Amino acid sequence: MIKNLSIFICTINNEIENLFIKSYSGYNLTILNQRPKFLSKKSTLATKKNIRWYDIDNKGLSANRNFAISLIDTNNEFVYLTDDDIIIDKNFNEKFSEVVKKNKDIDIFAFNVKKSNGELKENLNIIKNIGFLSSMKLSSVQLVFRSKVFIDGKIRYDERFGTGAKYKMGEENILLFDLLRKKYKIKYFPIQIGTLMDNESSWFNGFNDKYFFDRGAVFRRMFGHLAIPYSIAFCARKYKIFKYENTFFNSILYCVKGIRDFDKNDKK
Secondary structure (H helix, E strand, C coil): CCCCEEEEEEEECCCHHHCCHHHHCCCEEEEEEECCCCCCCCEEEEEECCEEEEEECCCCHHHHHHHHHHCCCCCCCEEEEEECCEEECCCHHHHHHHHHHHCCCCCEEEEEEEECCCCECCCCCCCEECCHHHHCCCCHHHEEEECHHHHCCCCCCCCCECCCCCECCCHHHHHHHHHHHCCCCEEEEEEEEEEECCCCCCCCCCCCHHHHHHHHHHHHHHHHHHHHHHHHHHHHHHHHHHCCCCCHHHHHHHHHHHHHHHHHHHCC
């Protein structure tokens, strides 16, 4: 059993009764509930059902996760920064303990989760080292970090990206790219650790112009000068999916606009 594991759940304008709290029984759990413009202080702390509950006056998922990172206790070796729409398995700790015993050199552990329709998020059935491109398929509910990557490496989420930010996507991919650039090791294990409930996406509203605009900014942050060729490759690869919502030319055009917008603001 891993005793030095902290779990942080990020949510917004929520109540404890709406969360899947029972599945986290026995864990060191902290809830970070964003309530922008509703608080007289930057944050308030309360204890609810033996859970630390923070109401926070900030905006954006990345800001919420960075607040969680600021609370990490150095006594806790592992951190699970997750969302409010997952139920973790009863034997999550046992599964994680076995993986840790055999992989003491790994910094970030990636797992599989099941969707509410019974399908697994990942079809990969082998243990695999994660590189830059493969990291783009991972999401926060799959990742457990050694706390040292945040404490020693001083890695943080880029608050310009993610739900509630200017660019409404890409914060997890950017974080993993930053970690890989600092030579931290990420490995995927084909082990299910929870069930992801199907909630309405807080940022995806179809393949509209804003989607590709934000994608362009994300690609610039991740790939630098290769952002334009990667944007073209991305649009070509996804065209069959979005061809009834947008044109190929327009998708590239708005990716480029997003790249230029990021460059303009990044220089300020």
